[in-house]
Structure formats: C-alpha cells, structure tokens
Amino acid sequence: MAMTIHPAPLNSGRHVIMTTQSARPLGRLAAAAAFSLFAVSGALADSAGVTFSSGNNFTEKTGEELYANVCAACHMSEGQGAVGAGHYPALAKNANLESSGYPIYVLLNGLKGMPPVGKMMDDDQIAAVVNYVRTNFGNDYKDAVTAADVAGTR
Numbered sequence: 001m002a003m004t005i006h007p008a009p010l011n012s013g014r015h016v017i018m019t020t021q022s023a024r025p026l027g028r029l030a031a032a033a034a035f036s037l038f039a040v041s042g043a044l045a046d047s048a049g050v051t052f053s054s055g056n057n058f059t060e061k062t063g064e065e066l067y068a069n070v071c072a073a074c075h076m077s078e079g080q081g082a083v084g085a086g087h088y089p090a091l092a093k094n095a096n097l098e099s100s101g102y103p104i105y106v107l108l109n110g111l112k113g114m115p116p117v118g119k120m121m122d123d124d125q126i127a128a129v130v131n132y133v134r135t136n137f138g139n140d141y142k143d144a145v146t147a148a149d150v151a152g153t154r
C-alpha cells in the first residue's frame with residue numbers, strides 16, 4: 001500500500017505551519033503559502049515522507065483504518081516501529097500504553113519527531129485509534145478510552 005499521504009491544500013491554512021510571511025497582506029499570500037508548504041515538508045523530513053491527507057481531517061473512522069493509514073507509515077504495520085532515518089518506537093508490547101491518557105496526549109500534542117496527528121482527528125477517531133493500539137500488537141489494556149476522555153485532554 002502506498003503510504004504517501006497528500007499534502008494539505010494550500011488554502012487549508014489550519015495545517016500549514018504559520019510563518020511571519022503568512023501574516024502579510026493578500027498579495028504575498030501565494031509566496032507565503034509556497035513558503036509554508038516548504039516549511040511543512042521540512043518539518044516532516046524526518047517522518048518517512050508523511051504529510052497529511054487531503055482536507056483538514058482524516059476521514060477514516062475505525063481504529064484499524066486510522067492505524068493503517070496514519071500510524072503505520074511510521075510505526076509500521078504490526079506496530080514494530082523502525083530505525084532508519086529516524087527512530088520510530090514500537091507500539092507493539094509497549095508498556096507506556098498502559099496509561100490510557102498517554103497516547104491521547106501524544107496524538108494531540110506530538111512528541112519530538114512525531115507530529116500531532118490527532119489534531120486532524122475528531123474525539124471519536126482518537127479514541128478509536130488509541131483503543132486499537134492498546135488492544136493489538138501484543139497490548140491488552142482493556143480500559144477503553146472514550147471520546148469524552150479525549151475531549152478532556154484537548
């Protein structure tokens with residue numbers, strides 16, 4: 001499966017890293033947008049070429065689909081992680097997932113080399129993918145998180 005996710009359209013400013021240029025008058029917008037896009041690719045250079053799917057938000061609904069289309073690019077299809085251009089920790093048998101609030105926090109805020117991909121998901125999607133990784137890949141944490149837990153962390 002191709003893991004390249006297309007860059008957000010230039011006009012979806014929400015996910016374009018804002019630069020001082022983007023605050024300038026409209027005449028400068030095109031240049032600012034181009035620059036911002038460059039900034040985004042630069043910021044994600046360490047991220048296996050992943051940028052974000054079209055539109056502002058991921059459209060996948062189930063944890064399995066979200067994992068496959070968003071997380072697996074970096075954490076690999078079986079959650080085994082990878083070491084190469086960067087270090088992508090294994091989510092398989094990961095004791096850090098025991099605390100359900102931790103993966104929610106990481107998705108919403110990012111963590112060093114990991115972009116805050118949860119900002120492009122709604123509360124249900126984050127809960128679904130968190131529950132998915134916490135109950136797959138050798139993880140067996142049965143205390144499912146809810147959309148309300150996510151809302152409380154945002």
Ligand code: HEC
Nearest residue numbers: 047050070071074087088089096103106111112113114129
């Ligand atoms: C662009 C690459 C990338 C994507 C996409 C990505 N991650 Fe990450 N993730 C990382 C990196 C890199 C780290 C390690 C950050 C650090 O500690 O330096 C990480 C760390 C984590 C951690 C913390 C692991 C630990 O042991 O502390 C969790 C949990 C996590 N990711 C879950 C997810 C989930 C769930 C998704 C999909 C919704 C996802 N990640 C998508 C790159 C990515």
